[in-house]
Amino acid sequence: MIFRVAWRSIWRNRRRTLITTASIALGLVIAIFFIAMAEGVYEQIVNDGVRMQAGHITLENPEYQTAPAIDLRIGDVDGIRNQIKKIKAVEETKLLIWGQGVANSGAGAVGVSIMGVEPAVEIKYSPLAREIVAGAYLANDDDRKAVLGEHLAKELKLEPGSKIVITTNNARGELVAELCRVKGIFRTGSDEIDGYFIQIPLNFARRVFGLQADEATQLGVILKRPGDQQVVMKEIKTMVGGKNIAVLPWQQILPEVASYIRIDRVSNWVFQGLLFVIILFTILNTLLMSVMEREREFAVLLALGTPVRKLKGQLFLESVFIGCLGCLVGLTLGGAAAFALQIWGLDLAFLMPEGVTISGFAVSTTVHALVTLPVFLWTGGIVLGAMLLLSLLIMRRVRRVRLAETLR
């Protein structure tokens, strides 16, 4: 009967219960929508960033990260790659040769970052390969071809078909200059990438930098599920144990991106938390009002001999019912909104016409949410937990009811 009394009591003031439920639901909808949206943006940043670079896991010379130099390469990359490809969680592997140099044209010279890539893999995974605005992206059988950023092309007055000379130091420390033609021009929206970045085919890069056929500066691993990173890293470490190769997570290769996500995630949760605290005060106020209005009823129940714990239990149940209702509505609506955003995305280009870059990586202005079970569990759990804490505050009022005075 306590269940029945609690359930019917919350509907005695239908409007108040609906307002309380709606407050909880609104808080949850906002929290789920924005957290899922942020998680979607993070995933997009990570995916774009890591796929443009060396994947979720990078194999490179242990000293490369502190002092990147072309002579700090790794060997036997094909053999290692074949072994890694056998790991089920691995979607793809990619080889990179990454060095620094100067790009010269008749219009001038600009210091550039030169990346030797496997075009077929890049086309499949790198967002850069899809951002060609003039000419075409590289093909596997291309030789002496390059794609470069829009700003760089403008500065050196280049267009598809133009000649360009790349000057650099090779792995033996010799100064080398190679002529090639511009095949395509890309626009990522990032000043750094569009202004100082050149991609050339891997074999051409080996020739430019003086590397052997089974050498590269990085061997990248793209995972089917980023969550498998630690397990796969452990497996690869065992595989390459004894070789002078470091196996690094993307967070170490792109520390600025990792820090950005960490800070943004925390601030997002704090913001949502503060918003919810404000909503909780409203709910506390409503619950308190509902209890204070019913002091006479509580006095009657206590006078009839209802144990205090039973009455407290009834109030607790009322809070649980309202909390569960709010959660049900909030999780459903919030989940639906976030899920719609995951499927269809939302183009915010009208708010950011000049595009967005995070840590030098251009991020698409079309945001997609990432709906995950933990977001539901955490937000729902926090809301229910908060409701139960509030109910403890409310329950304390039962002890304060003075029977004779209240029933007078």
Place this chain on the structure above:
Amino acid sequence: MVKIVEAKSVTKDFGESGIITRALRGVDLVLMAGEFTSMAGPSGSGKTTLLNIIGGLDRPTSGTVSIEGNEIHQLSAGQLSRLRRDRIGFIFQSYNLIPVLTALENAEYVLMIQNVAKEERRERVLRVLKEVGLEGLEHRFPRELSGGQQQRVAIARAIAPEPALILADEPTANVDSETAGSLMDLLRRLNEEKGMTFLFSTHDQAVMRRAGRLIRLQDGRIIEDNLQTGNR
């Protein structure tokens, strides 16, 4: 006869900061099992205060009250709560039914908190509701009942657990005189048939006339305590 209530030198003061109102000034009262007693007196004479103290809803400032030999000032809050649940029935002036429960559910509420099995309490409550004239109205909510019907539900709630003592604070104050008469007849019948002990406060002369014993209070003191011939 068994002594149900024994109040000795009960006083009750209200107020603080030096302004004290003395509501009861040394009341002595004994109620025997099966008595049908009415307390009369002007407003502020201490009727409700005395009922509250006997019912364990309030504590006396001094003096003692025993219910079936249990001195209530020596009981813990939990023991007092159990005493009210198991041995005392309350009928309030403004009915005080639980608005979200039907007549049937209200009447069985005390049996429910006594942990009486569902089948048994349903059977008992249906019988009691029939006795108080509410057959056919069991599933109505209080808002769907008249004042007199609501008070009958309150009476059913009070008598269903068959307590030793039923305390009624102006049970007919909120109903018309005809309904008041029939409610008093009902209480009297329950008293005679079930041997329940009743103590109620009233201003109503017609109610007083139906009582087997009439106590008059004034300024916190019992000034008259008479058995009424023909009503015993």
